Amino acid sequence: MSGAVNEPASEAAPVEAAPSSREERPEQEACAGRRVVLSTHQLTKDFKGLRAVDHLDLSVCEGDVFGFLGPNGAGKTTTIRMILGLIYPTHGHVQILDHRVPDQRLDALRHVGGFVDVPAFYDNMSARRNLRILGRMSGQVTEARIHEVLDMVGLSTRGDSRVGGYSHGMRQRLGIAQALIHRPALIILDEPTSGLDPQGMKDVRELVRELGRQGTTVFLSSHLLHEVEQVCNRAVIMDKGRVVVQGPVSELRPASMSIKFVTSDQPRAAEVLSRLLGAASIADSGPESLRVTAGDGLVPEMVRHLVAEGIDVLAVVPAVEQGLEDFFLQLTGASAEERAREGGAREERAREGRASGEDDQ
Amino acid sequence: MSHLRREIIKVLFQRRTYVGWAGLLAIPFIMTIALRLSTEQPSEGHGPPFFSSIASNGLFVPLAALAFLSFFLLPLVSAMTGGFVIAGEAETGTLKTLLTRPVSRSGVLLAKWFVAVLYVGVGLALVGVGGALAGWLLFGVQPLTTFSGGQLGIAEALWLTALAYAITLVGMACIVSLAVALSTLTDSSLTAAVGTLVIVLILQALGQFSYFDFLKPYLFTARFEDWTNLLRQPIPWRPIWEALLVYSGYIVVLVGLAVAAFRRKDILS
Numbered sequence: 152m153s154g155a156v157n158e159p160a161s162e163a164a165p166v167e168a169a170p171s172s173r174e175e176r177p178e179q180e181a182c183a184g185r186r187v188v189l190s191t192h193q194l195t196k197d198f199k200g201l202r203a204v205d206h207l208d209l210s211v212c213e214g215d216v217f218g219f220l221g222p223n224g225a226g227k228t229t230t231i232r233m234i235l236g237l238i239y240p241t242h243g244h245v246q247i248l249d250h251r252v253p254d255q256r257l258d259a260l261r262h263v264g265g266f267v268d269v270p271a272f273y274d275n276m277s278a279r280r281n282l283r284i285l286g287r288m289s290g291q292v293t294e295a296r297i298h299e300v301l302d303m304v305g306l307s308t309r310g311d312s313r314v315g316g317y318s319h320g321m322r323q324r325l326g327i328a329q330a331l332i333h334r335p336a337l338i339i340l341d342e343p344t345s346g347l348d349p350q351g352m353k354d355v356r357e358l359v360r361e362l363g364r365q366g367t368t369v370f371l372s373s374h375l376l377h378e379v380e381q382v383c384n385r386a387v388i389m390d391k392g393r394v395v396v397q398g399p400v401s402e403l404r405p406a407s408m409s410i411k412f413v414t415s416d417q418p419r420a421a422e423v424l425s426r427l428l429g430a431a432s433i434a435d436s437g438p439e440s441l442r443v444t445a446g447d448g449l450v451p452e453m454v455r456h457l458v459a460e461g462i463d464v465l466a467v468v469p470a471v472e473q474g475l476e477d478f479f480l481q482l483t484g485a486s487a488e489e490r491a492r493e494g495g496a497r498e499e500r501a502r503e504g505r506a507s508g509e510d511d512q
Numbered sequence: 513m514s515h516l517r518r519e520i521i522k523v524l525f526q527r528r529t530y531v532g533w534a535g536l537l538a539i540p541f542i543m544t545i546a547l548r549l550s551t552e553q554p555s556e557g558h559g560p561p562f563f564s565s566i567a568s569n570g571l572f573v574p575l576a577a578l579a580f581l582s583f584f585l586l587p588l589v590s591a592m593t594g595g596f597v598i599a600g601e602a603e604t605g606t607l608k609t610l611l612t613r614p615v616s617r618s619g620v621l622l623a624k625w626f627v628a629v630l631y632v633g634v635g636l637a638l639v640g641v642g643g644a645l646a647g648w649l650l651f652g653v654q655p656l657t658t659f660s661g662g663q664l665g666i667a668e669a670l671w672l673t674a675l676a677y678a679i680t681l682v683g684m685a686c687i688v689s690l691a692v693a694l695s696t697l698t699d700s701s702l703t704a705a706v707g708t709l710v711i712v713l714i715l716q717a718l719g720q721f722s723y724f725d726f727l728k729p730y731l732f733t734a735r736f737e738d739w740t741n742l743l744r745q746p747i748p749w750r751p752i753w754e755a756l757l758v759y760s761g762y763i764v765v766l767v768g769l770a771v772a773a774f775r776r777k778d779i780l781s
Contacts, residue, residue, distance in 0.1 A: 284521065289614060
């Protein structure tokens with residue numbers, strides 16, 4: 152398995168935690184000599200009866216487009232709020248360049264732009280005036296720069312309209328514009344494509360990629376795994392407040408995981424492959440799907456055996472072509488239904504906590 | 513200064529700002545027109561303070577309006593204004609937008625508090641100016657007879673009226689401070705405003721019972737009429753200074769608590 156895998160908090164997590172060589176390395180080494188722009192150190196946040204973030208250690212290197220992945224309720228938003236100094240950690244701290252958060256929040260935030268949750272603005276004012284007000288809080292902002300960022304997010308023709316009349320997608324774009332306005336070293340975007348139409352999603356992803364190409368460090372929270380695959384070079388997968396795995400996105404996929412087979416006779420194919428690889432290798436066998444746990448290198452051998460037994464092989468999906476989604480589900484070991492239930496329960500608990508003024512998520 | 517400028521711009525861009533001010537400006541006009549058209553003028557000792565004197569001198573209109581408003585409507589406006597300061601921005605989500613910028617939380621809160629007081633101050637000024645104007649137009653003005661039976665020239669009467677409004681503003685600043693403090697503890701501006709009003713009403717009720725007389729010198733709500741001493745000759749300054757001292761004490765403590773709470777507040781909205 153690739154990537155640095157931490158032990159998931161889930162009791163049901165079936166994937167053996169690999170020795171986390173990357174996790175144990177000093178952060179500078181993880182960044183291969185590049186400057187560490189953002190790191191968290193044993194970052195922990197407890198709400199009433201709920202540990203939302205649990206001793207989180209991660210590091211984002213200069214120039215990274217860093218994916219911050221996790222299902223709803225994983226603790227992503229709480230982590231971002233701590234990074235931005237909106238909430239106080241129960242334990243640990245955040246380091247942004249040379250500044251600790253929360254102790255040196257003001258110095259740290261001069262280098263950061265971003266938003267958390269749905270971007271919010273002063274609805275009675277135009278986008279341009281919102282950007283002027285927010286930009287000036289981070290330093291001098293020229294009208295040319297305001298026009299430039301509005302243009303970057305495709306809002307230049309609506310810059311003088313009241314934000315109150317903006318659609319959700321336009322607000323998301325304006326959120327990105329206000330994050331960029333003061334040219335920060337680190338941009339934090341919390342699910343920036345949420346609520347956008349397909350073209351809008353494409354535009355935002357292209358913008359993030361472009362920022363990365365320009366050397367801006369981007370911290371992108373998402374629960375869309377393919378989005379992270381498309382846009383990010385490094386990522387962390389988080390579940391129940393803890394890091395499950397982090398590393399280069401190219402390595403965040405199983406090297407030896409389930410290979411999917413679709414054949415003309417699935418039960419017989421399962422028998423054949425079981426004889427070849429051992430019964431333990433058959434991860435899942437049913438009329439629709441047959442999954443075998445084996446290295447990709449064994450695929451030709453398996454196909455030859457199946458054909459020799461008179462079984463037509465209609466499709467083979469090797470591990471390398473499976474996405475982060477399969478990997479993520481295998482790592483956390485929860486079905487979508489279980490996850491939805493758990494997420495719902497966590498959100499419910501969080502809402503109760505929030506009602507008492509002490510919760511989040 | 514940039515905090516103040518930003519907060520003032522935000523207030524000026526809100527429609528409710530002008531609705532509130534327009535409402536306050538309308539009150540002395542409505543009051544004066546109603547008295548002018550009424551066939552029965554209020555008699556001495558009946559109706560709100562100074563009402564019975566308006567017909568004889570329009571200079572009493574701003575004083576009557578102040579006395580009339582300072583027991584409920586001004587506290588209501590102050591509570592709503594202060595209650596919105598933090599909780600209102602939390603409700604709309606702009607608080608997190610603001611605080612993801614490199615700004616000091618204390619600076620943000622103090623600027624918001626100041627602008628809330630300024631808003632109430634402008635509202636009070638509109639009542640005063642509107643009252644004086646309405647009184648002059650509908651009843652005319654002449655030297656003002658004080659409680660002591662002496663007379664004040666028009667200029668001096670206007671100056672003392674302005675001072676009465678300023679003293680009342682400091683009293684209302686106590687209510688704004690209380691609302692701001694509550695506003696840091698909740699994400700609902702309505703809760704903060706209603707909570708403030710409940711506390712103010714309880715304090716006003718306490719001031720009505722002789723059993724609690726020992727508390728009265730320390731209740732800011734029991735000081736809302738102290739400005740009327742300005743209409744005595746010579747002016748007894750002691751109760752006025754005492755009122756300002758009590759008001760200041762409440763303001764310092766409540767704003768201090770608000771700053772402390774806001775600095776440690778988790779922004780979850």
